[in-house]
Amino acid sequence: MLGYLQEAAGLSASVAAREETATRLAEAERYLADLRLVQGERLAALERLRQAAEAARRWRELGARLALLEAAQEREKQLGLRRELAASRAEVEEQEARSQALGAQLVAAAAEAETAREALSTARAAAHAREDALAALNAAEQAHAQAARYGEHLSTEAQTLACERAALPDTAPTEPAPDLDALHRSVQLAREQAEHAEAQVRELERQLAQGREAERQRTQAQARAEADRAALAREQGRVTQALATLAPEQEKMAERLQAATAERERVETLLTEAQAQARAAQERRGQAQAERTRLQAGLAPLRRELERLEAALNAYARYGEGARNALRLDHPGIVGSVADVLTVPAELETAVTAALGRRLEQVVVGTADDARQIIQELKRQGGRATFLPLELLRERPRRDAALLSLPGVVGNLADLCPTDPPLVGRSLLADTLIVDTLDTANRLALAYRQRPRLVTLGGEVLEASGAITGGVYAIPAAVFWPTNAAFRSWLKRWMRRRRLWTR
Numbered sequence: 001m002l003g004y005l006q007e008a009a010g011l012s013a014s015v016a017a018r019e020e021t022a023t024r025l026a027e028a029e030r031y032l033a034d035l036r037l038v039q040g041e042r043l044a045a046l047e048r049l050r051q052a053a054e055a056a057r058r059w060r061e062l063g064a065r066l067a068l069l070e071a072a073q074e075r076e077k078q079l080g081l082r083r084e085l086a087a088s089r090a091e092v093e094e095q096e097a098r099s100q101a102l103g104a105q106l107v108a109a110a111a112e113a114e115t116a117r118e119a120l121s122t123a124r125a126a127a128h129a130r131e132d133a134l135a136a137l138n139a140a141e142q143a144h145a146q147a148a149r150y151g152e153h154l155s156t157e158a159q160t161l162a163c164e165r166a167a168l169p170d171t172a173p174t175e176p177a178p179d180l181d182a183l184h185r186s187v188q189l190a191r192e193q194a195e196h197a198e199a200q201v202r203e204l205e206r207q208l209a210q211g212r213e214a215e216r217q218r219t220q221a222q223a224r225a226e227a228d229r230a231a232l233a234r235e236q237g238r239v240t241q242a243l244a245t246l247a248p249e250q251e252k253m254a255e256r257l258q259a260a261t262a263e264r265e266r267v268e269t270l271l272t273e274a275q276a277q278a279r280a281a282q283e284r285r286g287q288a289q290a291e292r293t294r295l296q297a298g299l300a301p302l303r304r305e306l307e308r309l310e311a312a313l314n315a316y317a318r319y320g321e322g323a324r325n326a327l328r329l330d331h332p333g334i335v336g337s338v339a340d341v342l343t344v345p346a347e348l349e350t351a352v353t354a355a356l357g358r359r360l361e362q363v364v365v366g367t368a369d370d371a372r373q374i375i376q377e378l379k380r381q382g383g384r385a386t387f388l389p390l391e392l393l394r395e396r397p398r399r400d401a402a403l404l405s406l407p408g409v410v411g412n413l414a415d416l417c418p419t420d421p422p423l424v425g426r427s428l429l430a431d432t433l434i435v436d437t438l439d440t441a442n443r444l445a446l447a448y449r450q451r452p453r454l455v456t457l458g459g460e461v462l463e464a465s466g467a468i469t470g471g472v473y474a475i476p477a478a479v480f481w482p483t484n485a486a487f488r489s490w491l492k493r494w495m496r497r498r499r500l501w502t503r
Contacts, residue, residue, distance in 0.1 A: 060292075063288070063292070067285055067288070070281055070285075071281075071285075074274070074277070074278045074281055077274055078271075078274050078275070078278060081267060081270055081271045081274050082271070084267050084270075085264070085267045085268065085271055088260060088263050088264045088267050089264065091260050091263075092257070092260045092261065092264055095253060095256055095257045095260050096257070098253055099253050099254075099257060102246060102249065102250055105242075105246065106243075106246065106250075109239050109242055109243060109246075112235065112239055113236070113239050116232045116235050116236050116239070119228055119231075119232050120229070120232050122228075126221045126224075126225045129218070130218040130221060130222050130225075134215070134218065136211060136214065137211035137212075137214060137215050141208070141211065143204045143207060144204045144205070144207070144208045146204075147197075147200050147201045147204035147205075148201075150197050150200070150201075151197060151198075151201050154193075154194055154197050157190075158194075319337070319361045320358070320361055320383065320384070320385065321382060321383035321384075322378055322382075322383030322384040322385035323337065323361040323362070323363060323383070323385045323386075324383070325377075325378055325381045325382065325383045325385075326363050326374050326377075326378060326383075326385045326387075327363060329374060329377060331365075331370065331373065331374055331377075333365045333366040333367060333369075333370025333371075333373070333374070334363060334364075334365055334370070334374070335364040335365060335390070335421070336363075336364055337361055337362065337363055337364070338356065338359060338360050338361070338362050338364060338388070338419075338424065338428065339361070340364075341364055341419045341420050341421070341424050342360075342417050342419050342424075342425070343417060343418050343419070343420070344417050345416070345417070347457065348416060348417060348434065348457070350457065350458065350459045351413075351434055351455050351456065351457050351458075351459060352413065352417055353459065354455055354456075354459035354460070354469070355413060355429070355453070355455040355461065356429075359386075361385070361386075362385070362386040362387065362388055363385055363386070363387050363388065364388045364390065364421075364424055365388065365389050365390070366389065366390055366391070367389055367390070367391050368389040368392055370387075370389065371387035371389050374387065375387070388424060388427070388428075390421060390423060390424075393423050393424065393427040394427060395423070395426040395427055395430060396426065396427060396428075396430040396431045397430070397431075398412065398430050398431070398452070399431070399450055399451060399452050400433050400451075400452050402448065403433060403444060403448065403451065403452075404433075406444070407440075408435050408436045408437065408440030408443075408444075409433065409434075409435055409436075409440070409444075410435060410436060410457070411433075411434055412429070412430065412432070412433055412434075412452075413429040413430075413432040413433070413434055413455070414426055414429040414430045414432075417429060430452075431452045431453055431464075432452060432453045432454075432455055433451070433452045433453065433454050433455070434456075434457065435454055435455070435456055435457075436456065437456055437457075437458070438456050438458070438460045438462075438468075438470070440456070441454040441455075441456055441460065441462045442462070445462055445466065451464065452464065458470075
């Protein structure tokens, strides 16, 4: 009655406009609520990204500081080792110089000792000569004594002869004269013996003079030899004392040289190890830089994947309240939404969106008991959703065998858009045929009464009953489909493993 009155009064158009406006306002309110939810999620994701970027920046700064500190530490360690090596080399050179000086002193001492030995040998030879001279002098003294005794004997004989001569008578003896020749011969013999004795005396005197000169020279030589012997003894004592003093110093020098050599070897070993560590650190630094470059190169795809993941999550924000709450539950029986398990080529996104509509939000679960548990949870959280338990799904019969080869027919939707698991596609999509245009769909509908649903690539739907649906979608098809096929495949695997994005 009210409708007739409004029609009569000409208010029906206003009432319809008001109702449409109220509907649009309600739709706008819902859209604004969805936008607020999306904004909150994006702000949360932005905060997470900001924290991740801050952590990455901090990590890069700490990595750079760590690399700088490690390089500075390695350089300081190498400089310290170089200084130690230089000090060790200087000490080794000093010890070698001192060792050479001690060697030169030892050589000089050995030369002095050899000179002393030669002087001692000369002194010993002089002593032997003195002993020989003493023996000759003794022999000369003995010969001189013998000559003196013989001279005394001759003097006695001369005196006796003189006495005998004086006792001779001045007158001729009565006796016959002796043989003068024999007397002359006796006198001559006595004279010869006297001359010979005098010659022996002169020879003995000459030998005595020579013996005395030799004794004087021997005495002088002995005095010089004694002085040389004393000097040699003093020099030998000094050399012996110097050798005794230098022996411990030489041992100390040898020990210090050995210690310095060992220290030099240790420092060289440490330097070699430090150089090896420096090379290893450089290699690790290069590897770290390469790894950092690789990670930075992989960061951009990850960010794009994150954006696509946010797009997928924002798609959940476009879902109804029940489907959204169900998909965000961490329930092990959830496989994902129908949109998640579908693999849709880009050219078929509009057609699939038109063919399934809100059925894209339906939740695929493993068993009916899983659906029951999730429904109980939705009763506490709010919202309603449709569930597709895999154990209850049945394949739909296909009625497109005569149509697949006709012009304008693209194919059966179950074949064009495979699902994982396949039973979902055979249950939901097997009765839908994709064609190119609405004219083709009308032509097929007129020619074949027993036919499946027909959906065009532009999104028009011709039901088996004959109803036609078309126009512009309020929700774009891209809301349900991330634009990257690899990402969609990854997202479906992620969903199958129950790793859902939490709020």
